[in-house]
Amino acid sequence: MLYGRSEEQRELGRLLADARSGRSSVLVLRGEPGVGKTALLEHTGRTAADTGLRVLRGVGVETEAELPFAALHLLFRSVLDRIGTLPGPQASGLRGAFGLDAAPRADRFLIGLAVLTLLSELAEDGPLLCLVDDAQWLDTASAEALLFAARRLEAEGVALVFAARDEHSAFPSAGLPELRLHGLDQESSSVLLAEHAPDMPARLRDAVLAETGGNPLALIELAGRGVADSAAAGVFGLGVLPLPQRIQDAYRKRIDALPVETRTVLLVAACDDTGRLDVVLRAAATLWVEPAALAPAERVGLVTARGQAIEFRHPLVRTALRQGAVLSERLAAHRALARVLDGEQDVDLRAWQYAAAATGPDEPTASALERAAERARDRSGYGAVAAAYGRAAALSVDPVAKVRRLAVAAEASAYAGDVDQARALAAVAIRETTDPLMVARLAYVRATTQFRDGTDDSAFPDLVDAVVPIMAEHPRVADGMLAETIQYCWLVGEADLGRRATELLSRLSPDADGPMQLGQLLGSGLTVGWPPGDLERLRVWAERAETREVSFSHRSMLAALLLLTGDYRRTYHQAARMAADCRTHGVVGWLPLSLIYQSVAQLFAGLHRDALVSATEALRIARDTRQHHRAVHVHGVLAYVAARRGAEDECRAHANECLLGTELLRRAPGPSWAHAALSLLDLGAGRYAAVLDRLEALFTGPLGYQLPITRSMPDWIEAAVRLGRPDRAAEPLARLMAWVEHIGQDWADAVLARCRGLLTDGPAAEESYLAALALHGRDDCPFERGRTELVYGEWLRRQRRRAEARTQLGRAVEAFERVQAMAWADRARTELRATGQTLAPASGAANRLNQLTPQELQVVRLAATGVTNREIAAQLFLSPKTVSYHLYNAFPKLGVATRTELARLDLDTAARQA
Secondary structure (H helix, E strand, C coil), X not given: CCCCCHHHXXXXXXXXXXXXXXXXXXXXXXXXXXXXXXXXXXXXXHHHHHCCCEEEEEECCHHHCCCCCHHHHHHHHHHHHHHHHCCHHHHHHHHHHCCCCCCXXXXXXXXXXXXXXXXXXXXXXXXXXXXXXXXXXXCHHHHHHXXXXXXXXXXXXXXXXXXXXXXXXXXXXXXXXXXECCCCCHHHHHXXXXXXXXXXXXXXXXXXXXXXXXXHHHHHHHCCHHHHXXXXXXXCXXXXXXXXXXXXXXXXXXXXXXXXXXXXXXXXXXXXXXXXXXXXXXXXXXXXXXXXXXXXXXXXXXEEEECCEEEECCHHHHHHHHHHCCHHHHHHHHHHHHHHCCCHHHHHHHHHHHHHHCCCCCHHHHHHHHHHHHHHHHCCCHHHHHHHXXXXXXXXXXXXXXXXXXXXXXXXXXXXXXXXXXXXXXXXXXXXXXXXXXXXXXXXXXXXXXXXXXCCCCHHHHXXXXXXXXXXXXXXXXXXXXXXXXXXXXXXXXXXXHHHHHHXXXXXXXXXXXXXXXXXXXXXXXXXXXXXXXXXXHHHHHHHHCCCCCCHHHHHHHHHHHHHCCXXXXXXXXXXXXXXXXXXXXXXXXXXXXXXXXXXXXXXXXXXXXXXXXXXHHHHHHHHCCCHHHHHHHHHHHHHHHHHHCCHHHHHHHHHHHHCCCCCHHHCHHHHHHHHHHHHHHHHCXXXXXXXXXXXXXXXCCCCCCHHHHHCHHHHHHHHHHCCCHHHHHHHHHHHHHHHHHHCCHHHHHHHHHHHHHCCCHHHHHHHHHHHHHHHHHCCCHHHHHHHHHHHHHHHHHCCCHHHHHHHHHHHHHHHHHCCCHHHHHHHHHHHHHCCCCCCCCCCHHHHHHCCCHHHHHHHHHHCCCCCHHHHHHHHXXXXXXXXXXXXXXXXXXXXXXXXXXXXCCHHHHHHHC
């Protein structure tokens, strides 16, 4: 029976009701040890089972925290036969993670997608409740997969409840709803205490109530004989020890009262990683302890032996056993367990037990841990890889092997997203080696992790210094590190360092077909000025990249370079292919960046609605995969999309997400997009002085070279002209002319012609506007064409050529409405009314499409091609039921009732109009 938890029961009851109605919910219960999290989970599980819900239970086990996917396997152990129903890559990845198949190594986020799909599949049979206790002790791989899935649950009929201790760092559930458990109220505490100690003296009862603060476990444990004994001895102090320690002390008193043989078998169980009764009893037998020794602990309720498993009453019992044992006892228990773990499936557990029993360097055990780490790598358990290599390093005899293992541990930690641990391991290793290759590897870890979380940018100069000694013997390694440095320099405006890295890269033997050219091309922009001049080499490399295997890193670099040249169609082609490959192969970590490039290409091609869809998905995945620098980048792009639409509040909200970051992130691409967005927003609202002040300041700062600022040169020029200060347009015009000359794009030539028209008057101005319109006709970018038609229409009205002005201004309204740039459309309407004409608002398919959310638009466009819900779900990293939910919501908005009717809609045309 639960006492004093009516509010919490109502909240959990709501989750169950949601699941029964087909909605999904997630909740994280947090609180101190013993506050009743497990009791609430048990109560919820019984309630769910009684009302027809299927219940899956999992738990984090402290001693299994280094075993990849151990907790996930425990949660799904009863439904492993359903893995075969998942899409191929997901099924293969999950089987590999569970060690059921020798599957190829999977992207670590693919396992999270497989978990999401499996939960959805199970919910097809009816509503599902998943309970995960002690989430703070989940192994990293399991926690990451479950959190990835939890953030995507929507319409599956799944209730997922985690219970975790207060420390957020142990279970990083940011973004998920939480319910914090506090101690019971005085009345409930008194009732619970009376039930377990009805004869307790009033004075002692009041002391216990005050001491425990309403913690249920403390009330129960301190109500026992140990409290009276302690009070009689005068050692029961009020508020002296933290509550968990007091509970452990109570458990320790009960443990100390047990026979020696019982304490021995309990300690073995506490050191065990399997929870298997046969393993514990066989290990205890090697210490001359019979199975009957377990009985006293069962009778007092410290452990429960059920079937083939042994369970502790509470995790703190396990903690009390380990902390209360002397070193020699713990070592003996670990050695006993290692000796009996003789099965093939236990080889990794055996290595960890021997490691726990080691008191000094032990090369055989270090080698066994290294082999365990590589098996974990094959299962995409990079947190376990880091842990095993880190412990192997501590046990290494050879100093060289120790540094190598520390380096691998640091690299695995970085890949797993634990940047703090990666840097800590790298810092230890780099102090213990002078090997140039190892120093370079460790410098690379430090540099990339610091940039990833936006904390510091001092490590990249050290990385370049470390690369120089390895260039002759390890050119491929040096190539990759220098190319990464050049990309970093482009992103944050470190021109001097970028030029140095480019010069070093040019010394390496060039590979005509290799990725080294990309680094040189990118670096050339830093060396000779923006943009890169050798566009022909870039085009050749792009064509080769379409037909040969290239890493995601170099494909992203190629997309960035194409974007810098203003070739938005080719940028989109490269980014879309990269995104498609990420989806096909489950490489989730690279998807946000590919979607960013795809979104920007769509934005400048005038596909504003598609750009919003791509960027929204990029933001969701960047957050879920903890890529903070990518999330900041996406916020900047979303700010620019909002600025084009004239959505001021939305634009400023996204811009603030970029501009309030660390100093390093304020020099990354996101802030440059944010500044460009705010400038465009001000231009559309007629705040011309603000545009000039912002862009003039940025031009001479570290962001001045970046693409969004260069793309803002026309805004600068227009603002200067409208303020009557064409003299302040000289700098941006010169820069714009240089860029347009390099890139050779019709749309850019059209924008330059429009700017020249703004800066001139009379027949020369009209010639420039007409030339711009002719160029727009060859390369349709509706937003830019609308701006040209607007300024030309304004010029014509000032020349009192009203009929011609109406034509241009009407076309401008249509162009802006086509891309939902409503603030600009309003400006064009105002000008049109000044000529004596009005224009009715647009209507039709585009307006219907605008009612869809970005994710609904993604889903309906895929559904219209005949793709199944399961295939859509696999592409968009959603569950099939969530896909069905979005279709159910989208059909009425589009005025259709079936997929057949949906397929008849011209969604591509409508999207371009939207």
